[in-house]
Amino acid sequence: MSHARHAAVLGAALAALVLAGLVSFALQPYGIYLLSLWAVYTIAATGLNLTLGYAGQVSLAQAAFVGIGAYTTALLMPHGVPFGVSLMLGALGCFVLGLGLGFPALRVQGHYLAFVTLALTTLAFLVMRNETWLTGGIGGISNIRRPAGFASGRGYEFLCLGVLACVTLLAWWLLRSPWGRAFMALRENPMRAASLGVDVRAYTLLAFAIGAALGGVAGALYAPLVQYIEPSPFSLDFSLALLLMVVVGGSGLFLGPFLGALVAVLLPEWLRFLQDYYLVIYAALVIVLLALCPEGLIGLAERHLFRRKGRA
Amino acid sequence: MIGPDAPTVLEARDLVRSFGAVRAVDGISFAVREGEILGVIGPNGSGKSTLFNCLLGQLLPSAGQVLLDGRDVTGMRPAALNRLGVSRTFQLLQVFPQLSVRDNLILAGQEHVGSRIARLFGSPDAGLGAAADRMLGLFRLEALAAEMAASLSYGQQKLLDAAIAFMAGPRLVLLDEPAGGVNPTLLAGFRERLRAMNTEAGATFVVIEHNMEFVMSLCTRVICIAQGKIIANGAPAAVRADPAVIEAYLGD
Numbered sequence: 001m002s003h004a005r006h007a008a009v010l011g012a013a014l015a016a017l018v019l020a021g022l023v024s025f026a027l028q029p030y031g032i033y034l035l036s037l038w039a040v041y042t043i044a045a046t047g048l049n050l051t052l053g054y055a056g057q058v059s060l061a062q063a064a065f066v067g068i069g070a071y072t073t074a075l076l077m078p079h080g081v082p083f084g085v086s087l088m089l090g091a092l093g094c095f096v097l098g099l100g101l102g103f104p105a106l107r108v109q110g111h112y113l114a115f116v117t118l119a120l121t122t123l124a125f126l127v128m129r130n131e132t133w134l135t136g137g138i139g140g141i142s143n144i145r146r147p148a149g150f151a152s153g154r155g156y157e158f159l160c161l162g163v164l165a166c167v168t169l170l171a172w173w174l175l176r177s178p179w180g181r182a183f184m185a186l187r188e189n190p191m192r193a194a195s196l197g198v199d200v201r202a203y204t205l206l207a208f209a210i211g212a213a214l215g216g217v218a219g220a221l222y223a224p225l226v227q228y229i230e231p232s233p234f235s236l237d238f239s240l241a242l243l244l245m246v247v248v249g250g251s252g253l254f255l256g257p258f259l260g261a262l263v264a265v266l267l268p269e270w271l272r273f274l275q276d277y278y279l280v281i282y283a284a285l286v287i288v289l290l291a292l293c294p295e296g297l298i299g300l301a302e303r304h305l306f307r308r309k310g311r312a
Numbered sequence: 313m314i315g316p317d318a319p320t321v322l323e324a325r326d327l328v329r330s331f332g333a334v335r336a337v338d339g340i341s342f343a344v345r346e347g348e349i350l351g352v353i354g355p356n357g358s359g360k361s362t363l364f365n366c367l368l369g370q371l372l373p374s375a376g377q378v379l380l381d382g383r384d385v386t387g388m389r390p391a392a393l394n395r396l397g398v399s400r401t402f403q404l405l406q407v408f409p410q411l412s413v414r415d416n417l418i419l420a421g422q423e424h425v426g427s428r429i430a431r432l433f434g435s436p437d438a439g440l441g442a443a444a445d446r447m448l449g450l451f452r453l454e455a456l457a458a459e460m461a462a463s464l465s466y467g468q469q470k471l472l473d474a475a476i477a478f479m480a481g482p483r484l485v486l487l488d489e490p491a492g493g494v495n496p497t498l499l500a501g502f503r504e505r506l507r508a509m510n511t512e513a514g515a516t517f518v519v520i521e522h523n524m525e526f527v528m529s530l531c532t533r534v535i536c537i538a539q540g541k542i543i544a545n546g547a548p549a550a551v552r553a554d555p556a557v558i559e560a561y562l563g564d
Contacts, residue, residue, distance in 0.1 A: 002458060174432075176436045177431065177432050177433075177434075177436055178418075178419075178422040178425075178431040178432070178434070178436070178437075178438045179428075179431065179432050181411070181415055181418065181419045181422065182419070182422070182423070184408070184410070184411055184415075185408055185411070185419050187410075188408040188409060188410055188411060189406055189407070189408050189409075191370075191402075191406065192402070192406040192407070192408070192476075193408075193419070194389070194390040194391045194394075195368070195370075195390045195391075195394055195399070195400050195402075195406075196391075196394055196399075196419065196420045196423065196476065196479075196480070197391050197394040197395045197423035197424060197480065198391060198419070198423050199391050199423070199428075200391065202428070252410075
């Protein structure tokens with residue numbers, strides 16, 4: 001990708017964040033909550049996009065990492081650990097676990113890897129549900145405080161957007177570096193990559209670990225946002241939802257998760273009047289989108305932009 | 313010409329690779345000296361590509377040794393071998409389709425520049441921009457630099473495939489059927505480029521090829537493999553005239 005295009009992508013991402021910040025002044029508390037949730041989802045989906053979209057490693061474990069980040073924050077903050085520190089610890093824990101999860105990917109790929117990563121999500125869910133002494137079991141953990149200075153809805157939204165801005169800059173810089181090129185080489189042609197000196201093992205593990213760490217960051221933000229956590233939001237359903245965000249937005253495209261997460265947050269609201277039919281319609285829309293444009297919404301937008309440019 | 317005292321770069325000693333009861337490579341020994349362009353010919357299924365895969369760590373040999381500069385590198389992983397200056401192409405086209413042509417080349421060189429951590433904090437093109445441009449010029453791909461590799465024609469991708477193998481300035485390059493599917497004009501240019509790399513950069517080549525004209529006009533020595541064994545080894549003209557080679561491979 002050319003430098004100009006790289007810069008334009010980053011500009012668009014940061015502009016979206018500024019816009020989200022401005023829009024919140026015209027919104028009710030519930031709208032502000034949704035925007036905060038969008039920021040959290042975007043962070044988690046950006047991590048998955050790195051692992052899956054760029055490095056080509058299928059993962060259904062992202063919900064587990066979000067859960068681990070959330071429980072880490074919820075458990076540490078009442079003991080006086082500052083929010084920033086618990087966020088970092090959650091991300092670090094997920095990084096290490098992600099490294100571990102990368103090892104099966106050195107042996108199996110595709111559907112098999114999907115199953116291995118699915119197992120981690122299930123395992124994490126069972127620990128959250130059954131280890132009551134630690135996690136509170138199905139009762140969960142309530143009264144999670146927000147960090148001082150960010151207690152209000154809008155204040156916390158700005159914190160979420162601020163963290164998303166940091167994650168955006170970090171991911172952008174990482175993907176533009178030689179590491180990003182090596183990650184894409186894993187996706188495109190691991191055999192040739194190895195013959196060119198690319199340490200496939202190291203980069204596979206790193207792709208999982210960094211993606212997982214971003215999941216942990218998202219979780220750390222999620223717990224104080226909703227102020228009450230229990231196991232069910234971190235089940236396999238959420239892993240699938242994150243996968244859908246990446247794919248619907250545009251897998252392997254930097255802005256994909258931004259749009260995918262927006263769809264995931266807004267569509268249930270817009271389709272609320274359909275009640276029980278909502279999931280059917282959602283599923284139908286996703287199928288139509290992927291049949292028409294496998295590169296997702298960003299891919300669709302790019303296609304139209306280029307077509308227009310071609311005509312002009 | 314290659315002097316008899318030129319150092320041995322690559323050596324195979326009694327290399328064997330079996331697949332079940334089939335001995336695809338059946339006790340092959342040969343040496344490649346610095347500056348040589350060694351041709352490897354032989355019928356389909358004779359074990360040429362399996363030999364390459366054993367030499368380059370893609371496959372573990374069942375028996376025997378591979379030596380690089382006299383050092384045992386048997387079973388060393390491809391990435392590690394590459395960092396010792398050994399590069400290759402594959403029989404089938406192997407590029408990175410969704411990367412630009414320029415990124416294909418930068419990727420091919422970047423792992424040879426500094427440490428992994430230094431690369432993370434260094435320039436996005438790992439300081440290889442100029443080297444990539446030079447390679448693009450050498451293989452006449454300048455105009456396609458920003459295109460996705462997938463959008464190139466087969467012949468252009470074949471050139472890119474070779475350019476990728478040369479990007480890190482290797483001492484030894486193993487090419488698996490470089491001429492396959494390349495049109496005659498492109499092929500003549502390609503041959504000149506290989507020669508230039510050989511004389512100017514001193515790179516040593518081992519080339520599997522079925523195009524006999526290409527082999528005869530490029531290689532300094534040829535070995536012929538049939539049923540996993542070397543049946544001839546010598547000057548190109550002598551190997552072509554060898555009755556055993558004619559019977560097993562060339563036909564009358």
